Amino acid sequence: AQSVAQPEDQVNVAEGNPLTVKCTYSVSGNPYLFWYVQYPNRGLQFLLKYITGDNLVKGSYGFEAEFNKSQTSFHLKKPSALVSDSALYFCAVRDPGSGGYNKLIFGAGTRLAVHP
Amino acid sequence: DTGVSQNPRHKITKRGQNVTFRCDPISEHNRLYWYRQTLGQGPEFLTYFQNEAQLEKSRLLSDRFSAERPKGSFSTLEIQRTEQGDSAMYLCASSWDRVTDTQYFGPGTRLTVL
Numbered sequence: 430a431q432s433v434a435q436p437e438d439q440v441n442v443a444e445g446n447p448l449t450v451k452c453t454y455s456v457s458g459n460p461y462l463f464w465y466v467q468y469p470n471r472g473l474q475f476l477l478k479y480i481t482g483d484n485l486v487k488g489s490y491g492f493e494a495e496f497n498k499s500q501t502s503f504h505l506k507k508p509s510a511l512v513s514d515s516a517l518y519f520c521a522v523r524d525p526g527s528g529g530y531n532k533l534i535f536g537a538g539t540r541l542a543v544h545p
Numbered sequence: 546d547t548g549v550s551q552n553p554r555h556k557i558t559k560r561g562q563n564v565t566f567r568c569d570p571i572s573e574h575n576r577l578y579w580y581r582q583t584l585g586q587g588p589e590f591l592t593y594f595q596n597e598a599q600l601e602k603s604r605l606l607s608d609r610f611s612a613e614r615p616k617g618s619f620s621t622l623e624i625q626r627t628e629q630g631d632s633a634m635y636l637c638a639s640s641w642d643r644v645t646d647t648q649y650f651g652p653g654t655r656l657t658v659l
Contacts, residue, residue, distance in 0.1 A: 433587075461645065472549070472636055472650040473588070480645045519587050523644075530576060530595065531644055535587030 431456045433522050435536035442510045443544050450505040450539045452520030461523035462503040463533065464494055466516050473519065479503060490514070510543045517541075547571075549651035551637050557657045558627055565623045566654045570639030577620050578648060579612060581605065582634040591635075594620060595642075627658045 432455045442448045454460055461480050465473040477488025484496045494505045503520060517540050521533040550569045558564050570577050575596050580588035591610070593601045596617035606612075609627075614620040624631055634655050638648035 463647070465650070470652075470655075472551075472652040473638075475647050475649060478645075478647060521587070524590075527593075527601070529644060530593055530600070531640065531646065531648060532578070532590045532593065532601070533580075533588075533648065535589070537585070537587050 431522065431524050431526070431534055433520050433534055433536040435518075435520055435539045437539050438537075439540045439542060441542045441544065444512050445509050448507050448510040448514070448541065448543070450518050450520075450541060452503045452505065452536060454501050454503060454520075454522045456522050456525055456534075458525045460503075460525075461531070462494075462496065463521040463523075464488065464492070464503075464505050465519045465521065467519065467538070468516050476505070476518075510541075512543050512545055515541055515543045549637055549639055549649055551635075551651040551654050553654060554652060555655050555657075557659065559659050560629060561626055563623065563625045564627060564656065565621055566635055566656075568620045568622070568637030568639075568651060570619070570637070571649060573641075574639035574649075575617060575642050576640045576646070576648075577614055578638045578640075579620070579622055580636040580638065582636055582653070583632075588636055591622075624656075627656075629658045632656055632658045 463478045464476040479496045520536045524532040577594040579591040582588040594614040634653045638650045640646040
């Protein structure tokens with residue numbers, strides 16, 4: 430079955446330090462991968478996506494993610510964390526069985542807490 | 546471009562009542578998705594519209610749920626005879642008509658069934 434795993438419920442990091450939020454996936458074929466962020470009482474905001482090409486993808490707010498096909502991972506990274514980055518982060522993969530459209534399968538989310 | 550909007554933002558209802566939610570996608574986006582998010586979980590796919598046609602419904606969408614997208618613009622999601630297990634955040638997303646296109650989400654409607 431197609432799935433996404435976010436192995437950490439919560440990640441704690443000090444402001445100014447680099448952060449990594451982990452994501453692994455299991456899908457058939459070439460994956461389309463996404464990261465979204467959710468602030469309290471808000472919908473999901475798109476950060477970045479990998480479709481094809483360069484394994485390092487740059488996105489909004491200084492975030493980037495590295496696609497690693499051999500490890501089936503798509504970890505989200507930022508060189509220097511801000512307190513305002515504290516939020517819930519979701520990794521998602523396109524369900525390859527969704528035909529010509531883009532049904533997403535989400536991980537359970539990782540809460541990022543950045544401490545001053 | 547005002548983004549995806551959803552109304553109401555919050556809905557509290559008693560078990561057995563019917564509720565209806567509305568989603569207004571980004572203008573000219575012809576793809577529209579509904580997802581449901583329960584506490585501590587990621588969103589789960591409910592249904593998909595290509596213009597006005599509903600092309601897929603998840604098994605999560607029981608017979609009590611119905612969704613429409615008349616004229617391929619806004620969409621409504623109705624839940625009949627609500628149950629406490631229906632309590633969740635209902636999210637709408639829209640995108641252009643390409644597989645690689647990004648889905649943009651609305652703020653969601655939080656449903657609480659008492």
